[in-house]
Amino acid sequence: MRMNFPLLWLALAMLVSTPAAAAPDAPLIEVTRVYADDEGKTRFGEGALALAVTDYAPPAPSIAVSPRLPVTDLAIARLPVGWYGDWHPAPRRQYALMLSGAFEIETGDGEKRTFAAGSIFLLEDVAGQGHRTRVVGDEEVTVALVPTP
16 A cells, blocks of 8 residues: 655644554544555545544534644535546545445546545545546435645
8 A cells, every 4th residue: 555645644743544553542534545646547545534632612512623624615516326427537636525425436446435425535636547436326426525735
């Protein structure tokens, strides 16, 4: 597995390459990466965002929160049942937050993964071959797309 993360991931001390690398009591949110390797072939990578229990909105009880991540805007996309996008790179580096439905992503190395509501992944394959995406199941997909530097 490729272990060199983009500069943003290195700069955030609370981001770790694998859940096992975090402090034993740190809550984590898994984040799957879709990235292009040095030859431009897309692959999946594993990562996690470490959360810190904090008094985020007193007097409400404490919650586990990530560090603030730099983002530029937010788009909500809806993909109909049966939608299929053949090989394409991501239009920009962006987080995808699955809100409803499920779709499958295929990377250039032939691996396929399904992402359903509640999944979070980071699209970083802005150059090279890109990936394939298709809606699976009988429910349209709603996804929040959050660009990040």
